Amino acid sequence: MNCVLEPLAVSGSANTIHVYATVHMGPANPVDYVGGVPCWIPPQVAQATVGESTEAAASGLHAAALGGFVPGQEWDDLPEHLPPFLHVIELGTGDGDAFVPVVRFGLADDRRGLGRSKGEQGWFWNEDDVAGRHKAHVCAWVSDGTIDYFGPFVRPDTPCDFKLHIDLNRGRLTAWVVGRGDQDWFLLAEDVALPEGVTNIDRVRTSVFPDAPAVDGPKVLPEPWPEGETLRPHPQAKADCVVAPAEGLTCRSMRSTWRKPGKHVTVFREQGEHAGFPDVAWDGDRRLVCAWRVGSHTGGGGGLSYACSDDLGKTWSKAARLTELAVNTVRVQQLAAGPLLLSSDCLSEDHDPSTGHYDGILWDSVDGGKTWGNERRRRGGPGAHDNSRILGLSDGSWMTIGSTKSDRPNSGHLQELVLYRSTDKGETWSCFSRLDDYPPRVLCEPTLLEVAPDRLVMYARELRSDGVPGARGFSGDGGMTWCFQDLPIPIVGRTCAGLLKDGRVLL
Secondary structure, X not given: OEEEEEXXXXXXXXXXXXXXXXXXXXXXXXXXXEOOEEOOOOOOOOOOOOOOOHHHHHHOOOHHHHOEEEOOOOOOOOOOOOOOEEEEEEEEEOOOOOOEEEEEEEEEEOOOOOOOOOOOOEEEOOHHHHHHHHEEOEEEEEEOOOOEEEEEEOOOOOEEEEEEEEEOOOOEEEEEEEEOOOOOOEEEEEEEEOOOOOOOOOEEEEEEOOOOOEEEEEEXXXXXXXXXXXXOOOOOOOOOOOOOOOOOOOOOOOOOHHHOOOOOOOOOOOOOOXXXXXXXXXXXXXXXEEEEEEOOOOOOOOXXXXXXXXXXXXXXXXXXXXXXXXXXXXXXXXXXXXXXXXXXXXXXXXXXXXXXXXXXXXXXXXXXXXXXXXXXXEOOOOOOEOOOOOEEOOOOOEEEEEEXXXXXXXXXXXXXXXXXXXXXXXXXXEEEEEEOOOOOOOEEEEEEEEEEOOEEEEEEEEOOOOOOOOEEEEEOOOOOOOEEEEOOOOOOOOOOOEEOOOOOEEO
């Protein structure tokens, strides 16, 4: 990388620093690695086309319908020499040639193409995705000196605006990023700690590879810069509006408070450990229990951890590891008149991993989630994964639903749904029913609700990623037979529905 070290002069009070910079992303993302460095300007920027894989063409299905969780897939590890940080702006201090970085930000490879060790599980949708594992998938990034915080995918030919607020008195950093044309800032890091003893920032070092995107700034000021605080339009936006403002089609940011400062509490974070797919339960008083899977990306697995809060989530205990088993979906819940229940799933020991058969695992806690015991397995049947929370039925039995690769002839990677039932509080289970709704739907990652005795409602994700909506199913015979209808929205991710006290469903 080419590095340039320059002095900074901040007029006025240096106790609070406001930093602004814009990186003008190039014509491609992801970016090829050539000779171990990112090739920012590809030899030929070809227009992307949507095609069908050979397997899809042979089956008559769209390629996206064949995507899925592929146990046993073998990938080579990503070469270690490929750089994770591609465009680095460092703010720090020093004397002479010495430089001590305090804050780093810019563009990074989000490592979604990270190769996994042979024998671990992998995820791909088609041949192009598999080939793309050795590309740099460029995203926004900031580091507080200890932890790296990664933001959204940086769109090609789109300026990416950063703003950082640094409080040197408190030693804290808050950082945002936004792509030109977006309607809201993305909060990268909120009120995170800087290295101890930092009292001054007076230097900037920029490190880039050849042909790197141009940078405006950084502009370092003692007061907010109005233009830098403003959401700015995309440079390629049409000057003449053909529809009224706020009308027509827009790429609207999710209306949520999670992007806003003051709304975040960190349950767990450690550099180098991927905490994914969490769930949280409330004990009815002031205690919350959060559990999550330890693993790298979708398909990884490295154990199950949990933490507790006695003040409704304001502060959390140190994380504890419950098991080192490579678990998948984690669910924690408080069933009526019973202990806390934690459930998950892992590959069955007595099945060929290529078939994707899974066992369910359950634990109880009688001390509010501090400790867990009574481990037991849900075995037999087709062995579903991505299981729902356990549903306590009105007749006292338990039911859960998951998805698994269909064993129907010529079904490709199509999934089917499997319901399990227990009449002894999870000690033993039986396969209650198996179903799918193909064609037209390929359903997976479902959740169950009981609205009356023998009347169940199911919400499920559509496996395909080509804009097909999620689905809602109804059963009037306790789950033996189902009819489905489309939801008005697609579902991306594992479903988790619940009944609110007023009878509404929260999905």
